[in-house]
Each structure stands twice: as C-alpha cells, then as structure tokens.
Amino acid sequence: MRLLTVLICSRRGNAMGRKGVAADAGFRYAGVMSFAALGQFPQYRPRRLRQSPALRRLVRETSLRAGQLVLPLFARAGRKVRVPVASMPGVFQLSPDEVVREAAAAQAAGVAGVILFGIPERKDEKASGAYAANGIVQQTARLLKRGLPELLVLTDVCLCEYMSHGHCGIIGRNKSRGVDNDATLALLARTALSHAEAGADVVAPSDMMDGRVAAIRQALDRHGFSETPILSYAAKFASAYYGPFREAAESAPKFGDRRAYQMDGANALEALREVALDIQEGADMVMVKPALAYLDILRRVKMEFGHPTAAYAVSGEYAMIKAAGAKGWIDERAVTLETLLAMRRAGADFIITYSATEAARWLKEG
Numbered sequence: 001m002r003l004l005t006v007l008i009c010s011r012r013g014n015a016m017g018r019k020g021v022a023a024d025a026g027f028r029y030a031g032v033m034s035f036a037a038l039g040q041f042p043q044y045r046p047r048r049l050r051q052s053p054a055l056r057r058l059v060r061e062t063s064l065r066a067g068q069l070v071l072p073l074f075a076r077a078g079r080k081v082r083v084p085v086a087s088m089p090g091v092f093q094l095s096p097d098e099v100v101r102e103a104a105a106a107q108a109a110g111v112a113g114v115i116l117f118g119i120p121e122r123k124d125e126k127a128s129g130a131y132a133a134n135g136i137v138q139q140t141a142r143l144l145k146r147g148l149p150e151l152l153v154l155t156d157v158c159l160c161e162y163m164s165h166g167h168c169g170i171i172g173r174n175k176s177r178g179v180d181n182d183a184t185l186a187l188l189a190r191t192a193l194s195h196a197e198a199g200a201d202v203v204a205p206s207d208m209m210d211g212r213v214a215a216i217r218q219a220l221d222r223h224g225f226s227e228t229p230i231l232s233y234a235a236k237f238a239s240a241y242y243g244p245f246r247e248a249a250e251s252a253p254k255f256g257d258r259r260a261y262q263m264d265g266a267n268a269l270e271a272l273r274e275v276a277l278d279i280q281e282g283a284d285m286v287m288v289k290p291a292l293a294y295l296d297i298l299r300r301v302k303m304e305f306g307h308p309t310a311a312y313a314v315s316g317e318y319a320m321i322k323a324a325g326a327k328g329w330i331d332e333r334a335v336t337l338e339t340l341l342a343m344r345r346a347g348a349d350f351i352i353t354y355s356a357t358e359a360a361r362w363l364k365e366g
C-alpha cells in the first residue's frame with residue numbers, strides 16, 4: 001500500500017512548542033491529515049465540488065471581506081490639497097480635510113480602518129514633527145475621530161518622514177555607525193504616546209529598532225493608555241518594493257540604506273525570532289511587510305504563534321498591478337482580489353493595502 005499519510009505541517013524545531021490553532025485565519029491547521037480516507041480516482045473526483053458557483057461557495061476555505069482591509073493615507077498640511085503620487089495611480093498626499101473625505105469613502109465601502117503617515121512641513125535631526133502635539137498625524141487623527149468615530153484610526157509610528165536625513169532613528173555623531181538604537185527608543189515612545197493622545201485607536205511602530213515595542217507599551221501604560229493596542233511591524237524586510245512609498249511619504253534616506261535595521265530578505269527563522277520578541281514585549285498584533293514576496297513568512301508566523309497577524313501589501317506590489325492593468329496586460333480587478341485572497345490564505349487576518357477602497361467595492365459587487 002502506498003504511503004497515504006502526509007504530514008502537511010511539519011512542526012519540527014518549533015521554538016515556541018505550542019500548537020498552532022487559528023480558527024478564522026484563512027486556513028485551518030490540521031496537524032496530520034490522512035488522505036487514506038479519500039479513496040482514489042475514480043471513486044474520488046475533486047471536480048464534483050467545482051460544478052457550480054453555489055457548490056464552490058459552499059466548500060470555499062478562505063474568505064476575503066472588506067472588513068479585513070485597512071487603507072494607508074498620507075497626510076500633509078493645507079486645505080483641499082490632493083498631490084498625486086506618480087508611481088501609485090489613485091494615491092495622493094492629502095490635506096487633513098481630504099484625508100477625512102477619502103476615509104469616509106473607505107468606510108462607506110466597508111473598509112475597517114485607515115493607517116496614517118505624515119509628511120511634515122519641516123524636517124530636522126530630532127524628528128520633532130513626529131511627536132509634536134499639533135503634528136500632521138496628530139491633527140489628522142483628531143479630525144478623523146471627530147468626523148468618523150466608527151472608523152479605526154491606526155497610526156504609523158516612525159521617525160524617517162520627520163528626519164532631515166530620512167533614517168528611522170537618531171544618527172549619532174559618528175555617521176558611519178548609523179542609527180543609534182537605544183537613543184531612538186524614547187522618541188518612538190513619545191511619538192506613539194502623542195498619537196494615542198490624539199485619539200489613535202492603534203499605534204503601529206515600523207522602525208525596526210530592538211526593544212521599541214516594550215518602550216512604547218511602557219509609555220502608553222504610564223500615561224493612561226493601557227487599552228491602546230500595538231500593531232508591530234515585526235518582520236519588516238529591507239525591500240526594493242518600497243520604492244513608490246518613498247516618493248509618497250518623501251522619506252528616502254539621504255545617505256546609506258536601511259539594511260542595518262530592516263531585515264535581510266533571505267531570513268525566515270530570524271523573522272520568527274523578531275515576531276517572538278515583539279509578542280513578548282507586548283505586541284497585540286504583528287505584521288509581515290512586504291506581503292506578496294513574503295507569503296511563506298506570513299504563513300510561518302501565523303502557524304507558529306497564532307497571534308493576530310497583518311500583511312502589508314506595499315507600494316511596489318500596488319504599482320506593479322496598476323501598471324500592468326493600465327497597459328491591458330492583466331485584469332487589474334481580478335489580479336488584485338486574487339492577490340489579497342492569497343495573503344488571507346497564507347495566514348493574514350487583515351491586510352493593509354492601497355487597494356482597500358476599490359477592493360471593498362469590488363467585493364460588494366460580487
């Protein structure tokens with residue numbers, strides 16, 4: 001008899017030693033599945049269950065809903081300002097009033113929330129704009145919570161958009177030594193706290209400094225924000241897919257690159273260690289970024305920890321689909337939805353995507 005028992009999920013070398021069980025995570029973890037019960041062709045014919053839309057719906061394993069999508073928005077000073085981002089058709093730098101308009105449209109389509117990035121009027125060597133009480137993200141968060149109280153407001157917590165040099169932390173006197181990890185933590189904590197004070201529902205540190213989640217949790221707890229969740233960009237890879245974002249957020253580093261703090265794309269086990277650390281430090285949700293080229297990481301993170309997990313479908317992923325769609329080379333709508341579904345299937349509970357509003361509308365249309 002042929003060996004019919006297939007180990008579908010090897011858990012050897014499991015550092016956490018826990019059973020990975022996730023109910024609505026886009027997959028069910030069965031441990032060991034015995035195919036012996038299935039029988040063989042011609043008794044077993046998988047096509048029987050693909051005959052009609054109703055049958056296919058009945059046995060569909062993964063769902064994609066508008067409520068699982070979050071829309072990134074770029075806020076800048078002014079009124080009625082909409083500056084198009086050339087490499088991301090449909091994406092704009094928006095003044096706070098326009099952010100509210102865009103967010104209202106997302107909410108009407110069923111999108112769960114927005115994540116805010118700020119483009120300050122001035123940058124300096126201390127990223128003052130990141131934690132200013134009246135900084136661009138703080139102003140916009142307040143306006144959003146006043147106008148659209150039901151919509152989730154997440155805020156990206158980082159310093160790069162506010163630093164004159166464009167790096168995610170403080171650069172010491174000796175430039176060649178790069179970002180000073182420990183000196184940066186206090187500023188990140190201060191930034192997250194200022195976002196919570198402005199009404200942010202979730203703060204999301206994206207800097208990749210060691211120890212930032214603990215520093216942020218401590219600052220929030222000390223100041224009465226023990227109920228504000230942290231979504232950590234736990235496994236954030238140094239990626240060429242971020243190219244268009246840097247134009248959108250005006251955050252390209254003026255020297256060097258971010259490889260000394262963002263992760264090496266070759267490392268999966270290190271990603272699991274990063275996630276483990278962030279969970280231990282108090283991350284309520286963890287993120288894998290980028291998404292499409294890192295679906296294996298997403299899968300492993302969800303299987304290993306069963307923690308609420310997000311995927312960030314980044315600017316380059318969006319740009320590729322938009323560009324090919326505009327040329328008529330692919331069906332933009334079908335490819336967008338298939339790609340988002342793949343992220344859910346891989347293990348994402350929710351997805352941050354520039355296509356959120358559009359995808360939500362398409363899902364509604366069916």
Ligand SMILES: [Zn+2]
Nearest residue numbers: 158159160168
């Ligand atoms: Zn940054």
